Amino acid sequence: MRRAFLICIPYFWLIALFFIPFLIVVKIALSDSMLSIPPYAPKLDISAGWAGLKAFFAALDFENFTFLAEDDLYWKAYLSSVKIAAISTLLTLLVGFPIAYGMAQSAPEWRPTLMMLVILPFWTSFLIRVYAWIGILSNEGFLNQFLMWLGIISDPLIILNTNTAVYIGIVYTYLPFMILPIYASLEKLDSSLLEAGQDLGCSRVSAFWLITIPLSKAGIIAGCFLVFIPALGEFVIPSLLGGSKTLMIGKVLWEEFFSNRDWPVASAVAVILLLLLIIPIILFQRNEQKNREAEQ
């Protein structure tokens, strides 16, 4: 009985705070835009009884989804989001893996300090940290001033309001999510395995590819998903650091909702985004499941 109750808590949480709101969003996505409050129709009128319910369902259609498919802005935005998220994930991996590797190789008494340093940025507001990058990357920012002072460049580099700035922002923000799972898997790695590899004829480099990488695969995959999933729907970073050419679905959604006040189209965008995200999440969970089975 107590067990059943405990199991109910997360399900209740999911139903109340995810599933029901999602159904409402789906409902709005199937409605039509209208100048009213709230700005869509039909509205569910329970007082009209069975006939009202019938009329309500009859008025729902997939018009908004057809619209999304027809207007190339949306699928371009989705595609561009996937591209930006994928490139950022790869860059985060390239930056994060050596850091995690260095942490795992460091003397045990240093590890808690290094771990602390990785987590430390979370103690400052995410928004403030992204704004700080504007100060660094802008034409008169610290980076350009420094490079010009060194004499490496004579004209400022244009980084802010480009995709490059978005990549920098995403890599910076999500780096700890990449480092921590990789570090966790590398730390468990028994160093005698690498010695055994060398003993059996591997060079240090091939021992890394044949032993270290396969054995930290679970951490790498977890880190990549933890970066890719939030980066795909990212809104704050592209709108603060990106330019007019940076097309990301999070920004499109925001504009549909607040600028155009087209709730049904915005809802449809959100529904598709969610479906797009659910695929990698399912893949991720499968991977986790496999690892758990392998460990038993």
Next chain:
Amino acid sequence: MNTQEPFAPWENPAEIPLIQFKNVTKKFGDFTAIDGLNLDIYAREFFALLGPSGCGKTTLMRLLAGFETPTSGQITLGGTDLAPIPPNKRAVNMMFQSYALFPHLSVADNIAFGLKRSGVGRDALQARVDEMLKLVQLGKFANRKPHQISGGQRQRVALARSLAKAPKLLLLDEPLGALDKKLRQETQFELMDIQESTGTTFVIVTHDQEEAMTVASRVAIMNHGKLEQIDTPDGIYETPNSAYVADFIGEVNLIQGRATAPHHLDWAEGEIPLNTPEQSPMDQGREYQLAIRPEKINVTAQPPEKADNLVQGQVLDIAYLGNLSTYHVKLKGGQIIKAQSANSRRLSRRRFTWEDQVYLSWAASAGVVLDK
């Protein structure tokens, strides 16, 4: 040629050793792990390094594998200096104490790992892996992962993997440490069979003296980075060259005394001097230690008719070990002597009990004279 001749290349001065340590020293900061060590190991030997933990035996092995480089001195394998050769290029393989099996690879892939690195062709590789699986009787488990097999099976996979490349020298670091006693004893004999059938030179590191005595052709006793003695198991046991070795291997009684004649040791006031072995005369007036193994001392209720050495005492303690009983006998002067006798008959009643007066006797040749 006489095929019955025992395997003893170390007694043949014409034999060239496979491995030579020439004045090798290894320091870690201020700590000297290996201290000016000289050692010859011959081909096809099963050589055991025995010593307490921290004596440098694992360092010695890691020097051979190439994971450490000597601070000074030279190690040669088949006449070539090992120093410039990295571990992955040495004809030496190691079986790790933790086995270090690759958890992401199957048993067969673990065994094939080294062969793949040396670019063996597909058919030859498969044949060699099958041969190794057969050798360690694990054919049925080829596709299992290391975590799906038992500890004893893992130990065999580790052995098969380290033998797969047919190394000139196989290093075994506490190979049986993780097995329970029964399995360990069985595996010791298997190891000996495999060593004989493959003709590989084995160097085994262990802290278990019984294991070293069972498997090895020669045993080296290490202490503080130095070799105390290198000899055959029976040589180490019967003729230890120091009190340390005598005490380290098995049980021993050490009697302190001063030589009054070349074969007489004065050891306690009011006692007759002990007769010491013929072949090791002592310098008169110098102090010596006489080492006697407990099983070489007879315990009797009446004084025997003829005995080289005879002392009287009282039974203080009896340790019944099943096959043997060890008596702790307290002499008049307070010294305690351990004597052991085999329980060849079933004990319905103890021969001796606590506080019985007994006579201890042993032959002059039973003792070993050691410098103090």
